[in-house]
Amino acid sequence: MGCCFSEPVDFNGEVSLYHFDLHRAVGKGAFGKVRVVEHKRSNKLYALKYIDKSRCVRQKAMANIIQERRLLEEIDHPFIVNLRYAFQDDENCFFVLDLMLGGDLRFHLERQRYIPEDTVMFWVAELASALDYLHRQRIIHRDLKPDNILLDATGHAHITDFNVAIHYSERRLHTSVAGSMAYMAPQVVGRKGYNWAIDWWSLGITAYELLFHKRPFDGRNAEKMTQSILKDPLRFPDNAHTRCSEAGLSVLRGLIDKDPNTRLGCRPTGFGFEDIRNHPWFSSIDWNALEAKECQPPFVPDMKQANFDVAHELDEFLMVEKPLTHSKRKVNPDLEKMRPELRQLEEQFTVYDFSRSKRLSYYPHNQAIGTESTSTDRTCVQSTTGTLVPTATIVERSQAGSPMCETENHYMPTIPSSRGFASS
Structure with missing residues (x-):
């Protein structure tokens, strides 16, 4: 289930889903799935965790998603699944993480x-x-x-x-x-x-x-x-x-x-x-x-x-769920017209690229961003x-x-x- 997108990719620009080929689904969470992806330039495999923004907003979990994004930027340890990239498109927020194929x-x-x-x-x-x-x-x-x-x-x-x-x-x-x-x-x-x-x-x-x-x-x-x-x-x-x-x-x-x-x-x-x-x-x-x-x-x-439940991949294969696809973002979205929750994600779920960015600490400012999820x-x-x-x-x-x-x-x-x- 790979992707054959052939349009040239600007690797010098901001990281996006177009920098990756999509492979099999290996996990499922509350708001999205985890897929194996391959970076097109380095050919390195990663795990892509993606969060459906609309579902996230419905379940009032924006604060948790942003908090997780910020905390992961602070962490780099051999026995932690470390963050390598973070970005978003109009429908999803993406975490690109170290790939662990040995199962949980x-x-x-x-x-x-x-x-x-x-x-x-x-x-x-x-x-x-x-x-x-x-x-x-x-x-x-x-x-x-x-x-x-x-x-x-x-x-x-x-x-x-x-x-x-x-x-x-x-x-x-x-x-x-x-x-x-x-x-x-x-x-x-x-x-x-x-x-x-x-x-x-x-x-x-x-x-x-x-x-x-x-x-x-x-x-x-x-x-x-x-x-x-x-x-x-x-x-x-x-x-x-x-x-x-x-x-x-x-x-x-x-x-x-x-x-x-x-x-x-x-x-x-x-x-x-x-x-x-x-x-x-x-x-x-x-x-x-x-x-x-x-x-x-x-x-x-x-x-x-496979050291995971193969049903995760069957969901998309059988069209039980909408498959993840590459999609271009709207140019210069009007933040003032966005729902407050989506604007919060837009502004605070910031881009991260481990090959270019130094890991930053948000402490002590990384306190609760809002009320925790009560979905x-x-x-x-x-x-x-x-x-x-x-x-x-x-x-x-x-x-x-x-x-x-x-x-x-x-x-x-x-x-x-x-x-x-x-x-x-």
């Missing part, structure tokens, strides 16, 4: 009877490195789960989907409910106020699920799941010691700690990540080699088969059996008057000099 961890979790401990440990180490980087950039992901972790062709894990990510406040804890309920920390579902420490809880729940094919806290509806997260003690399956070493169970206990003051990775003054690096479970990890991607992943995806498509989702769908992303408005941090030094890691990461 939900895909592999559902197709494998058992994921070995050494594989889970390796992925957790890579993800911990990425989370530490994000927190040093003052960013909370808020939606870490197997669905939002992608493997590349060699098996390295990468965090993706920053649609509900935010900068954390230096003075106030956040109270908005955002993320996927089964992976939310008690501080989120209990609306007690939270910061970056919630990402470590989500990493723990993800690791638990990868090891045992179940989550530690569950419920058939939102209320029961909330009570389970708030009150139930952490328990392991009866066969836990056949699946995981005591060192691995120790990491799970440390990450899935209801108290952020004692949670693994959350020690004050920015040294929490050292507790993870020095934990016995990771004794085999050379962290410098890991962060340079010099370590061989224990699991390598089978690249002879019905992005609240708790119920299945046909009435069971809560725990992987559906939830977004609610922040409550007024977020609680102050009790002690700022406790809740905020200091930002020491970078350890070789790309600066934002």
Whole structure:
């Protein structure tokens, strides 16, 4: 399903969809799809995530889209799906991202009877490195789960989907409910106020699920799941010691700690990540080699088969959805006559080209651009059996008057000099 557009392309001009050939669809989100694209001049393959503007406006998600666009410009890390280009046409906003053809961890979790401990440990180490980087950039992901972790062709894990990510406040804890309920920390579902420490809880729940094919806290509806997260003690399956070493169970206990003051990775003054690096479970990890991607992943995806749901491509092939096509923009659109929401996208979803632009930081100015999405498509989702769908992303408005941090030094890691990461 490639594109044969033959008109000459001006690669010296502003990046647009005409710079890319369109290939197969490999994923689907709330507002659009993800396709493989090939840059016509470099022949490099990327993932194209495109957002339908009209659907975005109907679901009042403009602020989230612009926020994601801005945050991605600040990020460059080996275990994150990094932004390479951003642009828009009259119908869509486009993110061109690093291509990950190894599939997401939900895909592999559902197709494998058992994921070995050494594989889970390796992925957790890579993800911990990425989370530490994000927190040093003052960013909370808020939606870490197997669905939002992608493997590349060699098996390295990468965090993706920053649609509900935010900068954390230096003075106030956040109270908005955002993320996927089964992976939310008690501080989120209990609306007690939270910061970056919630990402470590989500990493723990993800690791638990990868090891045992179940989550530690569950419920058939939102209320029961909330009570389970708030009150139930952490328990392991009866066969836990056949699946995981005591060192691995120790990491799970440390990450899935209801108290952020004692949670693994959350020690004050920015040294929490050292507790993870020095934990016995990771004794085999050379962290410098890991962060340079010099370590061989224990699991390598089978690249002879599709590591995604082929139904995404069939939707367009069978004309279930309008296929994406190259289209020229209107010349000099009249912003004054645009709907305010479309004007906001036009003005704030700016063009980015990694080959020409330096990555900029919007912090501390990259605060909430507007109210967060409250669309019905992005609240708790119920299945046909009435069971809560725990992987559906939830977004609610922040409550007024977020609680102050009790002690700022406790809740905020200091930002020491970078350890070789790309600066934002």
